[in-house]
Amino acid sequence: MFTADGCSVEVYRLLPPGDEPGIVHAAIPEGASILELGSGAGRVTHALLDLGHPVVAVDDSPEMLAHVRAETVCSKIEELRLGRVFDAVLLGSHLVNTADDADRAAFLATARAHVAPGGRVLVEWHPPEWFESVRDGQGGRIGEVDVRLGQVVRDGDLLSAVVRYSAGDRWWPQAFTCRRLAVPALEAALAETGLAFEGWRAGDRTWFTAVPA
Template sequence: MEQGTFTADGCSVEVYRLLPPGDEPGIVHAAVPAGASILELGSGAGRVTHALLELGHPVVAVDDSPEMLAHVRAGTVCSKIEDLRLGRLFDVVLLGSHLVNTASEADRAAFLATARAHVAPGGRVLVEWHPPEWFDSVRDGQGGRLGEVDVRLGQVVRDGDLLSAVVRYSAGTRWWSQAFTCRRLDLQALKAALTSADLAFERWHTEDRTWFSASPE
């Protein structure tokens, strides 16, 4: 049965506590200087945060869910990404979880503006996104196992550049579901969004081109 505490956008706090950190901390660590300070936008329950701390990075974790942040063992700020203005700069601003693929153009601009406002001169913004080819490959039933959690996509619907689906998480007898919609961006549209935020595309950080960095212009 579906159970537990959910955030305003439908994320299960329990699921995010169960999910392992995966490859993300290693990707971030390899892309930035040793000991670089990191502002993590949309940290959730600290799945990536805690691994970055163990790798020697001071992290400030930002999320708009106090229920998520209650499980984070780092400095935290409860705020919507688009509203955040801390008045301090970081070596690295992390925008993971494919947030840049939000369906809303205004939200994407606001997320990137927040990242730009907090990155130090000579620093970088690290972004995880769904590249265009991902949208072509998504199918009902697609998924896999992440730690003890089985993750499957269903109800996939395409509408122009938009893709909507429901992700179902299960662990033992427990299950949770979350609907989402994301927007396909080609490289030209991505770079235009970065330019509008006074950021410049820098380079890819994974072979599958799901992670890239941008620098302040």
């Protein structure tokens, strides 16, 4: 089963949470409430629940949300308006690197609208150096899933590729296009939606926090 944007529900159920829950947990207070934008099947959600955080999981795929053991909201991120705020808003999956500038602004605006005063927005992104290093065949094993990139094409600041997920004798392709953002462009995109860059939350600069400006 695939979602509208080409994600395999089965793959996202197989993938382990990885380092993401620990990065998020270290950046916010104990028991902080979290709004997770683009939760998928709960890969990170469930680990955050285990760490003591109440989570509201948002995704536009009911097939993904059917596997989430938390409060869920089926909605596109850009259309979400809950009328509630949270101690932390999580925008993972490199969504900020979307090729569409309007989508990026809408994602960040939703995050800003739902973060409490004094709260934080946690964002996962592809830093500029990642775009320089990407090559066909690059990847590795994540839990029981092998992940490999192929058909890498660069066009200015845009990079397109196909991810091939495989587990046992099963495999699933997923195409994507993302945009390289220099740090000044990132800071400008945050500022346009009322957020300010706060700091890096991972040594490889793949996660950062932003706060209400």
